[in-house]
Amino acid sequence: MAVSWIWLTLIAILASFWLHRLTKKKKKRLPPGPRGVPILGHLHMLGKNPHQDLQRIAKEYGPIMYMQFGLIPNIIVSSPEAAQLFLKTYDLVFASRPPHQAAKYLSWDQRSLTFGPYGPYWRNMRKLCTLELLSNLRINSFQPTRREELGIFIESLKQAAHEGVAVDLSAKVSSLAAELSCRMVFSKKLTRKFKALGKVFDEFLEKVIDEHVRAGDHGHTKDIVDTLISIMQSEKTEFEFDRRHVKAIMLDLLAASMDTAASTIEWTLSELIKNPRIMKKVQKELEEVVGLERMVEESDLDKLAYLDMVVKETFRLHSVAPLLLPHYAMEDCKINGYDIPKGSRIIINTHAIGHDPNVWTDPEKFIPERFVGSDIDVRGLHFQLLPFGSGRRGCPGIQLGLIHVRLIVSQLVHCFDWKLPNDMLPEELDMTEEFGLILARVNHLMAIPTFRLQN
């Protein structure tokens, strides 16, 4: 009897030892993060400005953090080094987008480039966009359109300057950016309809395609829809390409280009009006490069080194996509000793990186001069400044986006001096942010222009 007890005890000890090893092997070492609550996970910790909440929480738990929003696992990335691991070293693992019902509905069953999952279809669409629609040659072909629209825009502001009234710069810049995008994609100004969703929206895009098919090669300069239709009709693509794809790409390009550029311009102008010393310095550079006898031309842009720093500093302080777009782990992966489970969403907090005192001196101050003698740029090679993301999913419209931002900002500050209404002092300008898909100003930027050119 005593012997069988000894045997039983021995077997129990061995079994528990074996079980312990087995469970230890299976248990994942997730990145650190706050304690969640049932069902919600950590959702209750996020308020109106999640980029700021996540920045605060990361100060306690570190640059690679695990949080659950509902049942969905999220990895929050908040330092340049960590961002480099996810967007460069292990880029391929995280190059997909999470499945999303709304995106699925709006983008014709995930045919979209922006929300589509990583795979051969996405790679083909991305190649098509980069080579056919957003190449330098194609961007340059829209230069006359940009000049014409900007001319009309400046004339309308001259009228306000003449009357000495304040203009709603936020609204004005937003509609100019929308006009530029619509004219480039389908040669029309029907912009307000893009705010509508669902069936009406689909019908509208169908109508645009019909009109282009009917007009053939005649009637207007070649826009992006013309190019897409000729690709569709040539039947030469190695992948399925029909009207649904044309609509998805139209929507991608319009949605991605309008608000991003407008919001960047709005923040740049806000900072310039708030900081008169910097505004004067930009205007002085423009006087030297362009002169007061004419407006800015695109060919001037490369010579405006200080303006370039001002735009970079705006991107740092007010990233318009502070959490980029979510990436998605296509397989289990180990990073810095942590297990990143397949199916996690990867959220890169560029707001936290841009405001980190370990990365930037005086991060809350607007100091364009910090870029003097620095090779940091915004194209995704420097992980401390990622307004366009980086790697496979980085923005393919960087070149066009930068042209829109630099051209419109430089034109506005070259042609006009700006004053705040109601004798408001520059330092009193409210800079409160509102989080959405794009980080916008809560209050529209209102200012009074005075024309400053000599004609």
Ligand code: HEM
């Ligand atoms: C100042 C202007 C712009 C900013 C700040 C901006 C920023 C971004 C960001 C942060 C992403 C996500 C990157 C990631 O998830 O890692 C993105 C993606 C994208 N952007 Fe832009 N963008 C701008 C202008 C444009 C323009 C002008 C176009 C095209 C006409 C464009 C087309 C796209 C597309 C198609 C994607 C999705 C790429 C993919 O998922 O593969 N963007 N952009």
